Amino acid sequence: MSFDPHPLLIWFQKLPNGGYLLGAIPVWFIIAGGLALLVLSVSAVSVFVTHRGAGGKLFLRELSGCISDVLSLSPRRIGALAKLTFLEAYRRKALAVFVVFALLFMFAGWFMGDSKEITNDQVKVYISFVLRAISWLVLPVVLVLSCFGIPEDIRLRSLHTVVTKPARRLEIVLGRVIGFSLIGTVVLLVMSSVGYIWIVRQIPKTAKDQGLLSCRVPVYGSLTFLDRAGTPADKGINTGDLWEFRSYIEGATAARAIWTFKNMDASALDSEGNLHLENQFTAFRSYKGDMKRQLLFDFKFINPEKPIAPNQPLTFTTDARQVNEFRGVTDKINRKLGREGDEKTYDLIDDFVMKDGSLIVEVSCIDREQYLGMARPDLFVRRPDQPFYIGYAKAVLGIELLLILVTIMSVTASTFLKGPIAAVLTSCLLMLGGEDSHNFMDELVFGKFKGGGFLESIYRIITHMNPTTDLPDNPAFVGMRFFDAGLTNFLWLCKQVIPRLQYFNMSDYVSNGFDVPWDASVVPSILVTLGYLVPCVLLGYFALRIRELESK
Amino acid sequence: MSQPGQSNESVIEVRNLTKVYRDFWGRPKVRALNALSLDIKKGEVFGLLGPNGSGKTTTLKLLLGLLFPTEGDITILGKPAADVSKNERIGYLPEESYLYRFLNAHETLDFYGRLFKMPASVRKERAEKLLDMVKLAPQARRRQLKEYSKGMTRRIGVAQALINDPDLVMLDEPTSGLDPLGNRDMKDLILDLKKQGKTVLMCSHLLADVQDVCDRIAILYGGELKVMGRVDELLKAQDETQILSSKLSPEAIRDIEAVIKKHGANVLKVDQPTANLEDLFLKTVQESRERPGHRLVQEGKSGA
């Protein structure tokens, strides 16, 4: 399967999961506020149960104590605790992980053959090997360290000496989070620098000469179609492929694929004034035709804002060019548009970019009764490339953010669980955070499965009832439905609490030679990390505060 | 005994303090402390005595807010026990010095110092002064605490407790793990703290520890307060008289016994006084210090 980068995102556009990035912020407030209310009311009730009359006073005292702890946070104390955490990990030889890292790289060459022909794939393998090795080494180390930090501190009672100083328990949680993140960051920085040098040196010279170690900055457009009669359509023709990703336009008919690129201006051109249009169309031949050449297509720029006659927009059609099926090709189109024998010339930017900055590009297939397949990411404007290290650094930033998230979750879990259990819990949450499991949870929560909820499906299985048969309308079944709905809502809450980790994986972009987009990956992962920081740290603080620091 | 610097102001007020340890399911397990009421005045050295498991450590932890009371009220330095800001003026030496074993002495004191509002220069100066005061050998100060002996750990523990120049010092078994010499140092240190006008609350299961330094003591047994009062009064055996003389012949002893009987009293014990082992050890060390290299030999064996 070809690489499908996330759709272009701007703040109001849809996320892959069907939500909105800005829309996520109110949801965050609802979830975080709801959880806070839940915790507060549970503790209020338990205080009244255990202390009866004095409960109210006690609850208010604790609440004001919490607020004053938050207000009296001291960067100096947090710094001291973070430094302690760092030193602890360092002196306990956490850096031994470098040995594993070194071994891995010493022998990596054995397993990754040096195939000259498919340098493209080789570059991909090298990059993803390095980034994957780094995250698989750093993340478990950080997870284990952070899960065991506070429980060990409690078991050895060294925490007693700290909490009898003016250190707030909130500061202890924060100091731990910062300290473990720091040690992880140091490990990550060293490893990724080594990894970078390794990639640059290991990759064959031929690949470098071909510019394969690149960091392409794509501008994706939106895609619509015209069918063979020339009427607008959402999709082209399905040639029978089960995978509906691409749809097809028929050659030498009125069928077109029309991309609209936004935010275009002269900065999208290279230094010689060329627009780079990179495409990776597929060909579907309904007959063999001329096998000596690939199918032909052309680009047509259209500007409806500058009609040359009523209802006839300004257009310019390029020369025909060949499809290259297996590897993306870049067509360079100079901004001075003109044809031999025709003295009329246009300027691509001045004449075809519309007032709102959009550029319309129409693709048509030239060969009769042949088909050209395409999907939205198959044609993009390739802005001037970034140096490779920019994309690499962003991928490392992705690992760094994940590392911080792992630390936050582990430290929080370790405030109320013992080390091993906290480690299991955090690992489970991370595993559930994958894209597939989120999609599965989405389907569960939004009722996309037939056969009803928990009880209903059990009932149907036991009674061999067809999922399409309606249930009888008596109170027992209404109650069952009600229970199932409650369970589903609870599941929805659980789903919201499990982090969505797909944004953090930026290595796919880089190994496929793309820059990591800020809007589709970097910003969401920063937001997710921040979104977990505040509630988790508060939860950890609360858990440390209400417990006696005796190991049980 | 006169009480310099002691006032009527209460530093610690405990009313009806009860602690029941519960198991994981919240079922009561141990009643470690039962209805304890105490008042500790500013400037006094107060000793909490009792055998192992009598609830001394539990009391200290409750006072510090490490444990939450099952019942009762605590006011410490005018604040509730759960208030962290009270810790600015408290120094605490736990039962075993629960310190970070991967730090060295300097790092330890610097770390704890940074938890208080202390500028770096003051921290450094104070750390140096405290390490001298607890007599930690200079060559040991750069070694990690995991290489320390029990006594050395105890010393750095004390230094840690005093890093913020506290008004109230709580010491849990301060002499445990110390040799008699260290024991003496510790007692001197406590007396020194008292001289500076600080309030000291210490607990111990060794009467000898307490009698030299404490103004007042409370004896706990099974979580209940049994005795409380001034040490000199408590230690005075009211119904015995001790007579010490140079060595007497058996006839002389018989005569004295007759005199005692005549006055209607009983002779309880007649023997030669033996030196307190602690005294002997101290004397020996003192002598070896004054005359290094001199080997002390017991008198009886020197001729053989």
Ligand SMILES: Nc1ncnc2c1ncn2[C@@H]1O[C@H](COP(=O)(O)OP(=O)(O)O)[C@@H](O)[C@H]1O
């Ligand atoms: N964390 C705990 N959980 C359950 N019981 C405890 C705990 N700590 C102490 N105890 C019990 O409480 C009693 C008092 O203990 P402690 O205060 O440590 O005594 P002391 O310091 O006087 O030797 C003992 O019976 C002890 O077993």
Ligand SMILES: [Mg+2]
């Ligand atoms: Mg004890």
